[in-house]
Amino acid sequence: MTQGNGGCDVLLRLQEVDSEQAALERELASLREAPEVDEPRRRVESRQERVRQLLERQVVLTRELGWAEKEAAELKRKQGELDRKLYSGEIGNPKELDQMRRKLESVAGTIGSLDDQALTAMEELETLKPALAEANRTLEEERAALRLAEQANAERRAAVEEALETIPERRQALAGSIAPPLLAEYERIRPRRGGVAAVRLARGICEGCRVAVPPVLLGQARQGRLVKCESCGRILCWVEG
Numbered sequence: 001m002t003q004g005n006g007g008c009d010v011l012l013r014l015q016e017v018d019s020e021q022a023a024l025e026r027e028l029a030s031l032r033e034a035p036e037v038d039e040p041r042r043r044v045e046s047r048q049e050r051v052r053q054l055l056e057r058q059v060v061l062t063r064e065l066g067w068a069e070k071e072a073a074e075l076k077r078k079q080g081e082l083d084r085k086l087y088s089g090e091i092g093n094p095k096e097l098d099q100m101r102r103k104l105e106s107v108a109g110t111i112g113s114l115d116d117q118a119l120t121a122m123e124e125l126e127t128l129k130p131a132l133a134e135a136n137r138t139l140e141e142e143r144a145a146l147r148l149a150e151q152a153n154a155e156r157r158a159a160v161e162e163a164l165e166t167i168p169e170r171r172q173a174l175a176g177s178i179a180p181p182l183l184a185e186y187e188r189i190r191p192r193r194g195g196v197a198a199v200r201l202a203r204g205i206c207e208g209c210r211v212a213v214p215p216v217l218l219g220q221a222r223q224g225r226l227v228k229c230e231s232c233g234r235i236l237c238w239v240e241g
């Protein structure tokens with residue numbers, strides 16, 4: 001590799017590796033938070049809640065229907081008994097007969113309202129069936145979408161982690177061939193300048209801050225001397241351009 005600009009070529013490559021590492025670490029942090037998985041997860045949770053409510057309503061209605069049917073059956077049995085007694089001729093007392101008729105009317109009325117309750121419950125149970133089927137079908141779709149999002153996130157995380165694992169070796173190979181004082185200066189500046197300590201100096205412009213570099217510094221940089229931008233303080237690596 002060329003050392004024509006005082007090892008600056010290698011320094012720029014080291015800077016690339018360091019910037020790559022920083023970008024990968026940012027991406028990994030975002031992947032760990034996984035905002036793209038939140039939305040499908042929320043959808044699944046809210047659909048599960050909808051299915052749960054429908055099932056709960058189904059249980060309540062089934063119980064109501066069973067109760068109304070049982071009560072009505074019991075009253076119909078009672079109604080049969082009263083009916084038989086009324087027309088059996090066993091009772092001759094008109095007052096008693098009148099009481100019995102009124103009782104029969106009342107029982108018939110209660111049976112009617114129990115039948116209505118049972119019918120209402122049955123009707124709602126019928127509309128619940130397709131609603132439940134639809135909610136379950138959508139839930140399955142949303143679960144599949146969540147699995148895909150989680151899978152994509154996990155795959156990208158694995159790729160980013162794998163890429164990060166290659167960094168130390170690549171970094172070591174480059175750092176080892178940079179003059180220690182230059183490397184030390186680079187390491188000193190890097191944390192102070194947003195992770196970027198070495199930049200290209202092309203067409204007389206510092207690529208770190210876009211400020212024009214004075215001719216005297218340009219000349220020094222071209223000779224391979226350690227030159228820093230007067231504006232942003234970064235190490236300037238002269239490149240043809």
Ligand SMILES: [Zn+2]
Pocket residue numbers: 206207208209210211229230231232233234
């Ligand atoms: Zn600069």
